[in-house]
Amino acid sequence: MFKHILIPTDGSELATLAVDKGMALAASIGAAVTVVTVTEPFHVFSPASAQVESSRASYEGDARAYAEKVLATARDKAAAAGVSVETHHKWHDSPYQAIIETAVDKGCDLIAMASHGRRGMAAVVMGSQATKLLTHSKIPVLVYR
Numbered sequence: 001m002f003k004h005i006l007i008p009t010d011g012s013e014l015a016t017l018a019v020d021k022g023m024a025l026a027a028s029i030g031a032a033v034t035v036v037t038v039t040e041p042f043h044v045f046s047p048a049s050a051q052v053e054s055s056r057a058s059y060e061g062d063a064r065a066y067a068e069k070v071l072a073t074a075r076d077k078a079a080a081a082g083v084s085v086e087t088h089h090k091w092h093d094s095p096y097q098a099i100i101e102t103a104v105d106k107g108c109d110l111i112a113m114a115s116h117g118r119r120g121m122a123a124v125v126m127g128s129q130a131t132k133l134l135t136h137s138k139i140p141v142l143v144y145r
Contacts, residue, residue, distance in 0.1 A: 006108035011070035018114035018144040027081040035074040038095040039063045096132035112142040
C-alpha cells in the first residue's frame with residue numbers, strides 16, 4: 001500500500017477538504033504525509049490581480065505569510081490525526097510541475113489532491129492543475145471533488 005502521500009493545497013475550501021481526506025487516508029494506512037503549497041513568482045506583467053496591485057516585496061511577503069498559514073493548518077490537522085508530516089512552500093511558474101518535483105524529491109508514492117472542476121473556457125483560461133498532474137505524473141494521483 002501507499003507509504004508516503006503528497007497533498008498539495010492552495011488553501012481554498014475545496015483543497016482544505018482534500019487535506020482532511022488525505023490526512024484521514026494516511027492515518028488509516030499508516031502513511032507519512034508531505035504537504036506542499038505552490039506560489040507563482042512575482043511578474044511585472046501579470047494577469048493576476050494580486051501581482052498587479054502589489055510591489056514585488058509586498059507580494060512576496062503576503063505570499064509567504066499566506067503559505068505559512070496554509071501549511072500551519074495542515075500541520076495542525078496532521079497532529080490531530082496522528083500523522084507524520086513535512087511541509088513545503090515552493091515558488092514556481094507551473095504549480096503542477098512543482099507538485100510533481102516535490103513528490104519525486106520526497107519519495108512520495110501517491111499524490112492526493114482536490115480538483116476545482118473547472119470546465120469550458122474557465123479550464124482553458126485558468127488551467128486545471130489536476131488535469132496537468134494526471135497527464136504528466138508517473139506517480140498515482142487521487143483526486144477529491
